[in-house]
Structure formats: structure tokens, C-alpha cells
Amino acid sequence: MILIPFLGAAACLLLRGRFVAWAGLTASGATFGTCLAQLLQVWNQDVIRIDLGGWTAPLGIGLYLDGLGMMFLLLTALVGLLVGVYANGFFGRAADYRRMEPYFWPIWLVLWGGLNGVYLSSDVFNAYVLLEVVGLAAVGLTILSGTRESLVAGLRYLLAAMFGSLIYLLGVALLYAEIGHLNMFLLAEQMRVSLPAVIAFGLMTGGLLIKSALLPFHFWLPPAHAGAPAPVSAILSGVVTKASFFLLLRIWFVVFPMLSVPLTGQLLGMLGGAAVLWGSLQAVRQTRLKLLIAYSTVGQLGYLFFLFALLAPSGGGVGTEEWAVMAWTGTVFHVFSHGLAKASLFMAAGCLLLAMGTDELAAMPDMAGRMPVITFTLGVAGVSLMGLPPSAGFVAKWMLLKACLVSGQWWWAVVIALGGLLTAAYVFKILAFAFVPASDKNANSHPDPIENKRVSESKEAQVVRPVPPLMTLAALALAVLCVLFGFRAEEVIALLPHDLGLDALLGGLHSASSSGERP
Structure with a gap:
């Protein structure tokens, strides 16, 4: 679910003409099918854990999929597939929109892979990296039309996202200095109430609230969503705003429940x-x-x-x-x-x-x-x-x-x-x-x-x-x-x-x- 969108994005960069849209749709369909297969596995097995390269936590990078993550993956897959079908007609409609198509598909597929990675990540640092992929790709989609309004909205979005990421990353650094590793579930086992932990909790929560556009941190959202092309607006509002909230749930109720x-x-x-x-x-x-x-x-x-x-x-x-x-x-x-x-x-x-x-x-x-x-x-x-x-x-x-x-x-x-x-x-x-x-x-x-x-x-x-x-x-x-x-x-x-x-x-x-x- 992470690899297919990234490979699809690479294929879209190499292709030209209408082949870009067909490659994007193929990658969208394959990702949707993979999501359905994982849905059956989660239904039968409850939780799926994978240690990449055979290295277990805290040394290795782990993937973790449970019912909560599956809900967010399923939402992204449903919206992503239908937005792909919609975008195929939208960008082929007029010359002004057609020139955006070669850029839309690779950026959107990178964003989709990043979203899936956030929902599958089991440590707070890799979640940060993938959330940055999501944020940068979302900004790229926001400015797709190239108008002055979209550029202003995209710059505002970028500054807000980067500031939120910086605050979140400071919290991650404090956690690592305090405990020595960043796996969410190992952190939950070893977490204790201390001043560094409280500050890390506050910083990580604050950064994610900015990315979630909760009032009064919402200033970037209306111009970005309203000024983007319709398929991009559907993506930003339907799925992108949910990634930081998902991570907020993990931070509050898995890593820091005692705080x-x-x-x-x-x-x-x-x-x-x-x-x-x-x-x-x-x-x-x-x-x-x-x-x-x-x-x-x-x-x-x-x-x-x-x-x-x-x-x-x-x-x-x-x-x-x-x-x-x-x-x-x-x-x-x-x-x-x-x-x-x-x-x-x-x-x-x-x-x-x-x-x-x-x-x-x-x-x-x-x-x-x-x-x-x-x-x-x-x-x-x-x-x-x-x-x-x-x-x-x-x-x-x-x-x-x-x-x-x-x-x-x-x-x-x-x-x-x-x-x-x-x-x-x-x-x-x-x-x-x-x-x-x-x-x-x-x-x-x-x-x-x-x-x-x-x-x-x-x-x-x-x-x-x-x-x-x-x-x-x-x-x-x-x-x-x-x-x-x-x-x-x-x-x-x-x-x-x-x-x-x-x-x-x-x-x-x-x-x-x-x-x-x-x-």
C-alpha cells in the first residue's frame, strides 16, 4: 500500500500524454485492491505487524496495522479511487486543466503513498517523515493552477505545515533524549511522567493541531481548499486533513495516555x-x-x-x-x-x-x-x-x-x-x-x-x-x-x-x- 503509489508516481513522471492518466488510474486501482485485501486480513487477524528487513524495534522500522489504521486506509482508498476517475475527466476537459494533468498524477500518488505510510507507521519519527511527504505533496497540489491566489494560499499552507512539523519534531527529539527510542508501543510501556515528557507531549500536540487546522490554527485551510482545482479540493478536505488527526489519536491514547x-x-x-x-x-x-x-x-x-x-x-x-x-x-x-x-x-x-x-x-x-x-x-x-x-x-x-x-x-x-x-x-x-x-x-x-x-x-x-x-x-x-x-x-x-x-x-x-x- 506504500510501494504501489510511489511506483505509480515514478511511472507517471516517465510517461507523456494520456498515458499519464491511465498509469495513475492503474496505480489507484491496484492500491484500492491491496487495501481490500488488507481489510480482510485485519478482519480475521485483528492486528498485522511487520518488521522491515527483519530488524525488530527499537532498531528496525516497523509497520503496524489495526482496525483504526484500516478505517483511515479504507477512507483514503475509496476517495482516492473515485477522485482518480473524476480527475481523468476533469483534466481532459479544457486546455487550462489539461496542462495540470502531468503534475497532478505523480504528486497525488506520492501524497497517497505518504498517507498510507502514516497510517501504517509504528514509530513517531517515521510518522513525522511521512507526514512531511504528505504536507509537501499537498502544497504542490494546492498551487497546481499557478494563479496568484493559489500561490498565496500554497505559501500560507507551506509555512503553517512547516511550523507545525518543527514543533512536532522538537517533541520527538525530547522523547528520544528522555527514553532512547521512538517506537510508539515501546514508548507507551516505558513512559513516565516527567518534565521532558510533558513538554514533548505539548509540542507534539501543538504541531499536530496546526496541521489539523483546528481553530485558531485554521487560517491556511479555506483559501487552500477553495482555490485548488476540484479534484485537489476533494483530496485535501476528504483525506489529507485526517492524517494529522490520526497521529494525534496515536500520540494521546497510545503514547501518552497518562498525560x-x-x-x-x-x-x-x-x-x-x-x-x-x-x-x-x-x-x-x-x-x-x-x-x-x-x-x-x-x-x-x-x-x-x-x-x-x-x-x-x-x-x-x-x-x-x-x-x-x-x-x-x-x-x-x-x-x-x-x-x-x-x-x-x-x-x-x-x-x-x-x-x-x-x-x-x-x-x-x-x-x-x-x-x-x-x-x-x-x-x-x-x-x-x-x-x-x-x-x-x-x-x-x-x-x-x-x-x-x-x-x-x-x-x-x-x-x-x-x-x-x-x-x-x-x-x-x-x-x-x-x-x-x-x-x-x-x-x-x-x-x-x-x-x-x-x-x-x-x-x-x-x-x-x-x-x-x-x-x-x-x-x-x-x-x-x-x-x-x-x-x-x-x-x-x-x-x-x-x-x-x-x-x-x-x-x-x-x-x-x-x-x-x-x-
Whole structure:
């Protein structure tokens, strides 16, 4: 799963013309197939460990795959394969996009290999190296269009990513000086509370929070995601933002479980709650579709950080084991559902941009009539973001709400409910523009004069150009998966009790995996 994308990237660099896209698609399909094979192995064996070169830790480099890592690998594989199909149509559509294609495929495959490496790494330094590969490749994709806006966004992204990496690496250096090795599971066995360990914990957490774009470190995300080409936006929002969060889970709940005190957990929970409300409010205010979806990402990422508040030791309330497992599975399932929905939204926005030449919401009258499949895609993916049944987003947010209430931390449930209402506001804002009839006399008499001007200026863009069917179907497929995984959530969630890190996370309590139960 690491080698195939890297080899595919090398092949794409050597080839020319449309052979680049076909080589990229072949590598994408092979990586997806390998991921499915590993899924069966993890399902049957629980955990897979490989010592490269036969050298065991702490001397050698180890690969480690459990249920948690498999969830992130599966999300990346699903999004990666369908984005590849989508990109094949997108970059072949016009000359401006076609010139990006020889650069898109090798950079994207390097990024995919880096992501898989992060999810398979068992030591904190190699995870840092692979996270740097992911960050640099993501910046390369961000500036793919070469416009001034994309270059500014890419530079901001690069500076934020490099600063976060520097802080993280300082923490790794302190850990090595204190303990003498960097394998996550050996560190967990030998970790003790000391000043260097506390500082390392703080530095590594801070660096990963910057990379995760948690408020107030989100400043780089909206311009990068909104200004990139549609396939890149889908990749950045759907899978790239998840890599640093995955590593944050490993750091908090495997390497430093004894340092996860209530105060730090509640602090991350408050930042997550602020991100949910602020990011959603900013999304409601936007007039451009891609920028709206980008700010939505800021808000949706905030839900992930309620986990740290819910699972930080709190004196042990009644039903601790039940709500801890519920919070854990709900959060990771939200990662999965959000990745599918957000990639689908950005891909649908790219189809609208190709069709109309703009992503201004005011240019979308009668899109429901002229592009019904794309409108349906926006609606279904939006339903998952709102957390309405029968979507995967509903399953995730329902478990988070139950965990909040059962644990006695009801105030997080209030924030989740408010976030759902704000999400509904911006999703219905998109659909409201899409369902306005183009011939309606009021279509150009918006009460807001600014919006009225935008509608008038966008008359030209209302000539809908054809969009390759594969692009439409790829976006629709991800939206449909949001619903299918909502119906069959049990099979996806059942992977998580296979994660040995859950035992450490629960502080010695018997997890669902040790008792053989499925949540």
C-alpha cells in the first residue's frame, strides 16, 4: 500500500500524454485492491505487524496495522479511487486543466503513498517523515493552477505545515533524549511522567493541531481548499486533513495516555466547539460554493475534538466503559463519513464550475432542472453533513450525542445540536439557489443588492456546458456511499474494537474487543 503509489508516481513522471492518466488510474486501482485485501486480513487477524528487513524495534522500522489504521486506509482508498476517475475527466476537459494533468498524477500518488505510510507507521519519527511527504505533496497540489491566489494560499499552507512539523519534531527529539527510542508501543510501556515528557507531549500536540487546522490554527485551510482545482479540493478536505488527526489519536491514547488530564481534554473540546460554531457561521455567510464548503470543513473538523474532552479521565462516572467506546467509535466514524461527504461536495462543485464557468451561488438558478444528478449529489452529501438519517453522518453524530449525555457532559450535546442546525442552514442555502427557476421574475430581485448584482453579472455563466458523465457519477458514488455506510454502519464500526490501542485508551477497562462484543 506504500510501494504501489510511489511506483505509480515514478511511472507517471516517465510517461507523456494520456498515458499519464491511465498509469495513475492503474496505480489507484491496484492500491484500492491491496487495501481490500488488507481489510480482510485485519478482519480475521485483528492486528498485522511487520518488521522491515527483519530488524525488530527499537532498531528496525516497523509497520503496524489495526482496525483504526484500516478505517483511515479504507477512507483514503475509496476517495482516492473515485477522485482518480473524476480527475481523468476533469483534466481532459479544457486546455487550462489539461496542462495540470502531468503534475497532478505523480504528486497525488506520492501524497497517497505518504498517507498510507502514516497510517501504517509504528514509530513517531517515521510518522513525522511521512507526514512531511504528505504536507509537501499537498502544497504542490494546492498551487497546481499557478494563479496568484493559489500561490498565496500554497505559501500560507507551506509555512503553517512547516511550523507545525518543527514543533512536532522538537517533541520527538525530547522523547528520544528522555527514553532512547521512538517506537510508539515501546514508548507507551516505558513512559513516565516527567518534565521532558510533558513538554514533548505539548509540542507534539501543538504541531499536530496546526496541521489539523483546528481553530485558531485554521487560517491556511479555506483559501487552500477553495482555490485548488476540484479534484485537489476533494483530496485535501476528504483525506489529507485526517492524517494529522490520526497521529494525534496515536500520540494521546497510545503514547501518552497518562498525560491526558481533564484540563487538556476540555481545552481541546472547547476549541473543537468553537470551530464547529465559527466555521459553520462563516460557511453560511459565503457566496461562493467552494469557499462555503471549505469553511464547512473547519466546522466539521471541530466535532472530532470532542473525543478528547469526553475521554480525558474525569473521575470515572457510571457507565464509563459504554460511553468511552461510544465516543471513540462515533468520532472515528465521523472521520469516515465526513471524508466521503466532503469529497463528494467538492467534486459536485467542480462539475458546477465546469458547467457554468463560476462557483458563485447566485449563478445557480434552475440547477436542479438543468443538472439534477449534481443537485441530488449536493443534497445527499449535505444530509450526511447535517447528521440526518439514514446517512453515515447520522450514525456518527448520534453516537457522539449519546456519549455526551451518558458521560454527563451535556454541554457538548448542545454544541453538536447547534452545529447541526447551522450545517442545515448552509446546505439549504445551496439548495435554495439551485431550485430557483431561471425564468422567475424574482430571480434577479434578491433583497440583498450585492446578491442582486451578482445574479445580474452571472447571466453569461448560466449557459450550462456539458460535463463528462464519469465526473458526475464519481461524485454521486461518494454521496451514495454516505447513505450505504449509514445502513451498514455495524460492519465498519466492528473494525474498531480490533484496535489494541482501545485498551490503553480505556485505561485498563475491558473493551468490546476483549469481551468479544460488537458495539
